[in-house]
Amino acid sequence: MPIMEENNYNMMKEKKVVVAVDESEESMYALSWCLNNLLSENHNPNSTLILLYIKPPIPVYSALDVTGYLFAEDVIANMEKYSKDLANSVMNRAEAVCRNFTSKVKVEKKVGSGDAKDVICIAVDKLEADILVLGSHDYGFFKRALLGSVSDYCAKHVKCPLVVVKRPKTA
């Protein structure tokens, strides 16, 4: 029975768990959930946790406006700096969550850039991840139409199991 063979295979295998992190509380909660539920001390000591942050793409069209070239370059440099600072800030926060966790976990950091849902799916396949963990944003209708589709898209496109973690509402 193939399912049983798969069981034994899973038990021995080192796991690669990818957590997509961003500046939201939801993604930090998802990371914390993942450490507790998928990477506990006794579970998979050789597993690797990969923190994946996707920088939003920087619009380049302003550089094509010749009259404002110097200004535009300046703006782009500022945006790039902001984007880099944000990436560092998210990664630092994510690492702090990992450090606070009782058991030791191998942590790797990966930063990509582009449309988050596409880049996440490409990275997960390339890294041959065993599990992808995403935080779920409890957005209203409009924001969900734009952003909430990340988990729907990933559920359809990644090959590995996907965990969508919703942050419980605090009373």
Added chain:
Amino acid sequence: MPIMEENNYNMMKEKKVVVAVDESEESMYALSWCLNNLLSENHNPNSTLILLYIKPPIPVYSALDVTGYLFAEDVIANMEKYSKDLANSVMNRAEAVCRNFTSKVKVEKKVGSGDAKDVICIAVDKLEADILVLGSHDYGFFKRALLGSVSDYCAKHVKCPLVVVKRPKTA
């Protein structure tokens, strides 16, 4: 920092893991994945695994057709028997997967009926589940339009983390 408090809370808590099972290989694979990754021996010894099977609703309109009343009743009885047999068969198979698993897990069975996605969400909230696990069907476009929406719907409507497990393609 609330995330850290949540960590300790999670570590001690008995977990209720709901796996939605049906007659598909995908759902049995999801169950097997869940046993390996969420309910391993050292992880949460007091956790409960709830096998949730949702019987499709039986159409009742034929019973309203007075001329064919006796025939219709017969048909309905047959459909009910088939539906019950299918539920038993799925549950037996799911229990066999659990028995084959090395560590002991408390297993409960729940059978509901109706539109799977609605009933799953209602059951998960009512049971106060900590995790919902679904198998992902690699359907084509038309079947996905009808059935693939279960995971999308659950991701939006359940309060707890959702795991969508895709069965790897065997070469």
